[in-house]
Amino acid sequence: MTTARAFVIGHPIGHSRSPMMHGYWIEQAGLDATYEKRDVPPEALAAFLAEFRANRWTGCNVTIPHKLAVMELVDEVQDVARAMGAVNCIWWEGDTLTGGNTDAMGFIGHLDDCHPGWDKDASRAVVLGAGGAARAAAYGLRARGLSVDLCNRTATKAQSLATHLGRDIAGHGNEALPSLLGRADLLVNTTSLGMIGQPQLDIDLAGMKPTAIIYDVVYVPLETPLLRQAAARGLRTVDGLGMLIHQGAEGFRRWFGITPEATADLRRLLEEDI
Numbered sequence: 001m002t003t004a005r006a007f008v009i010g011h012p013i014g015h016s017r018s019p020m021m022h023g024y025w026i027e028q029a030g031l032d033a034t035y036e037k038r039d040v041p042p043e044a045l046a047a048f049l050a051e052f053r054a055n056r057w058t059g060c061n062v063t064i065p066h067k068l069a070v071m072e073l074v075d076e077v078q079d080v081a082r083a084m085g086a087v088n089c090i091w092w093e094g095d096t097l098t099g100g101n102t103d104a105m106g107f108i109g110h111l112d113d114c115h116p117g118w119d120k121d122a123s124r125a126v127v128l129g130a131g132g133a134a135r136a137a138a139y140g141l142r143a144r145g146l147s148v149d150l151c152n153r154t155a156t157k158a159q160s161l162a163t164h165l166g167r168d169i170a171g172h173g174n175e176a177l178p179s180l181l182g183r184a185d186l187l188v189n190t191t192s193l194g195m196i197g198q199p200q201l202d203i204d205l206a207g208m209k210p211t212a213i214i215y216d217v218v219y220v221p222l223e224t225p226l227l228r229q230a231a232a233r234g235l236r237t238v239d240g241l242g243m244l245i246h247q248g249a250e251g252f253r254r255w256f257g258i259t260p261e262a263t264a265d266l267r268r269l270l271e272e273d274i
């Protein structure tokens, strides 16, 4: 039997946490498989995909700058990836090379893990930002029956993203935030504010429902000022590292047919790498 091979491709590929994570799961499951990091410049993307097909490699994570270009090079692109405007994972469905996006499922999977049943009485979410992570959060939350208000420094970006995503999602400038917070069941930060080296997010959670959940996609540091404020007010919190793990797990499941676990050991390994 030949060794199964999976990859993460990007340019520049730089530091990626994916090899450590998938390497951990491969070892845990005792698979005869490898997960390799490959620097693939844009002009070599088509050749890489041809090589991938010829060798019938198992799967691949796709990162910047290939997330859009790779759509033209697979046989099928899932709706979720079209909605995200990005393919971040490819795998075989029979003989069909398929491109998908695991961010929305990763986002929701971590929320389910942290607060099972969280969506029982939840109907509205506020998502800060209008980039890729905001798309994933909004898409995933709507799929679970919530309506979503996107608030962004650049209002037009939030509004055009809302139009692109369609029903139950609205876009606003940040000035709308104070009036939206009080009725939200969930607040999600997808901006880089609060990350080490960035300014803090200037937000007062005082008016939020006591049952609200605060989810910060930022995971450097793990406990952001936003999550600290939420915890101090007795609100439930969700950190960003778990989203990374859960989106990785979605890819692993498609490649190897095994749903790997977000164990405390794996979290510790990734935390040491932050």
Ligand code: ATR
Pocket: 128, 129, 130, 131, 132, 133, 134, 152, 153, 154, 157, 190, 191, 192, 193, 199
């Ligand atoms: P990703 O794709 O990783 O989610 P991104 O596309 O870089 O990230 O998006 C970052 C988001 O953070 C954007 O919505 C950005 O707002 P703009 O659309 O106005 O640029 C938001 N953001 C970044 N720095 C910010 C700041 N200092 N204040 C407010 N919002 C900020």
